[in-house]
Amino acid sequence: MAVEAIEGTDEAIKRGGKLAGKGAVIVKVSKPDQDMRFDVPVVGSDTLKAMHEVSARVLAIEAKKSIILGKDKMIEESNKAGIAIVGYKG
16 A cells, blocks of 8 residues: 655555555565665564554565564564564565
8 A cells, every 4th residue: 555765664654554444464575676785674663663553463574685673572562462473585
């Protein structure tokens, strides 16, 4: 429902989540030909907060091409919020 622009991940989640409604699935991927030396997809606690705000329920992240900030804390927070985190190979 939304493509991330200059506003960043969290605002894109809020914008898309309002359109998609409760239970939305958030997919965080790298762009085709993205220069991974300088611009790597990142998720963390703020990502979960934005998802919780719009009642999104699943976060899918691209395996081996994403950074998870504070992984243990993020897993704990996602369990409490009822948000599933899945990895996939793009």
